[in-house]
Amino acid sequence: MSRSFSLLSPAKLNLFLHITGRRPDGYHELQTLFQLLDWGDILTFAPNESGEVTLAGDDIGIPNHDNLILRAASTLRRDTLGATISLQKRIPAGAGLGGGSSNAATTLLALNHLWRLNLTNEHLREIGAGLGADVPVFVGARTAWAEGIGEILSPVTLPRHWYLILVPECHVSTGQIFSHRQLTRNSKPITLAAFFEGDSRNDCQNLVSEVYPEVGKALKLLDKFGLARLTGTGACAFVSFVSEPEARAAQASLPKNCRSIVAGGVNESRAMEHLV
Structure with a gap:
């Protein structure tokens, strides 16, 4: 074995x-x-x-x-x-x-x-x-x-990007968001090309920000670095950078009480490659 x-x-x-x-x-x-x-x-x-x-x-x-x-x-x-x-x-x-x-x-x-x-x-x-x-x-x-x-x-x-991720002090319930009567459920499908042209958003972002004010604050804090966006149904917000030093510099400028992560995007998780 x-x-x-x-x-x-x-x-x-x-x-x-x-x-x-x-x-x-x-x-x-x-x-x-x-x-x-x-x-x-x-x-x-x-x-x-x-x-x-x-x-x-x-x-x-x-x-x-x-x-x-x-x-x-x-x-x-x-x-x-x-x-x-x-x-x-x-x-x-x-x-x-x-x-x-x-x-x-x-x-x-x-x-x-x-x-x-x-x-x-x-x-x-x-x-x-x-x-x-x-x-x-x-x-x-x-x-x-x-x-x-x-x-x-x-x-x-995807091109290599680095992400500054902010972790608000809240736990978002996916079930609550997907069952909420105010959730947008009629977005028109797009293509990958449309995504690269900027025709995209997170349909949960406004609702999560309203139900969980901490998320709205995190998004506002990151907006000064670029287009801040919610991931999934939250709670984390993120903004992208073309290099790790830029992401680290932005992280260093955040208030000391903010929990944050800097991570690089990968096209393949090689840690599991030999098991796939």
Whole structure:
């Protein structure tokens, strides 16, 4: 059986988010561009002979039956296979950075490798879709254009950018935002070319800023550096730069009580490359 190993469980940004409709089952049709980052959580996987999967490390305050790491592991576990998983948590919860989905995808990829299950990437994406709409993009480990409910993915190669991400002191409920009667749900679909021409926005941004004033303050604070935007349903706001020194300089000018992150965008998460 394989030895233990550690993997980056990368964060993501939604560079835009359009809600184009609502399906009869309650899910929303959308368009978005997932930008993977070179920063995130660290997950360590080690085999054990107990036949059980255990999770150690940072406590994220989620019951085991709701924890996406353990739920992902349970979809793959066989009676005689066990693993010890350790989590070093850096991605804040409720931030729109995809932490739980990324953790689930990283677990699927890692345990497929650790337990030598030989499941295809397509099969793992199907399993991941059952855990959450954002899980498949992390299984694919590629920056991607997404449609449907987020499961129809087309890899995209983007120029290298650096992002200054501000983390407000609030936890945004995705369910609350997507069920809110004021949410825009009728945006017209756009093309990738239209996105590059600037025809994009986050349809959740105004609503989240209204419901969570801390988010509005974060966006206003970043606006002095460029076009500030919400990622996903929030709470994090971000602005892009063409170089890391520019992003670091902007970060240094923020008020001392602001929690912020500087991370680079990547087209492929190479930390998982050998497992895909």
